[in-house]
């Protein structure tokens with residue numbers, strides 16, 4: 001049996017996720033062997049510049065994808081939310097395992113909830129999506145940029161630099177730090193990032209052996225949900241740092257009928273003053289995402305996105 005070379009970033013979260021996937025694959029195929037290749041990405045090296053100015057979230061993914069194309073590695077584990085809407089020619093997502101909790105969470109001094117934070121509280125996040133929704137709910141809050149891996153961000157909270165910070169539940173649960181969570185933010189307050197809480201395992205499109213292995217880890221309802229979310233993102237061209245959120249759920253399948261997908265999509269101005277948000281249901285996830293994006297664009301969301309893009313370039 002083949003010895004699979006697995007590309008991974010070196011952060012604690014990336015290594016935890018990759019080791020989880022390798023454990024699952026070993027369980028499904030006990031005779032398979034795996035070898036980890038740690039890759040330091042451009043996104044990991046440039047922590048002092050705002051990501052939006054140097055090329056967005058693709059930075060964490062690009063070099064790992066190049067190593068797949070160069071056949072230095074055979075598969076790579078990513079947080080799906082870090083992946084741009086479009087994959088490079090020759091690569092596919094071979095598996096999307098079952099999603100864990102997609103919500104954003106608040107970590108605060110003294111365990112305060114969002115409603116309990118003092119007037120004018122300082123909240124750390126570099127996500128335009130998170131700051132827009134926080135400000136829409138609590139316009140008095142002050143937002144300050146906070147970058148780095150989750151361990152760095154929690155250290156800055158503990159050093160007293162912020163009253164609270166926002167992270168994804170999924171990352172904290174995976175590294176078993178969910179004890180630090182003060183509040184799970186309902187999706188009605190904070191629509192998660194596209195793909196948040198899901199992993200994507202990427203491989204070469206023509207590598208049949210790897211595709212057959214990965215297929216066994218795929219969770220079809222999760223794939224349907226994130227297909228709707230990514231189609232929404234793709235229609236809005238949301239590759240880089242953008243105030244876009246989307247969250248889909250899939251109804252229990254009944255008989256042969258295609259399961260219903262319910263998708264909430266959000267575009268908001270970074271100050272939280274303009275919010276475009278709707279929920280739709282349908283059975284074709286790609287069409288659902290595209291049509292929801294077009295509805296929000298028709299309502300004026302395109303102006304907000306154009307302003308953010310201009311801001312990023314200026």
Ligand SMILES: NCc1[nH]cc(CCC(=O)O)c1CC(=O)O
Pocket residue numbers: 079080081082150166167168169170171172195196197198199
């Ligand atoms: N932006 C970095 C990133 N990419 C994936 C996760 C968490 C895990 C996930 O959402 O699947 C995080 C950290 C965070 O936003 O708190």
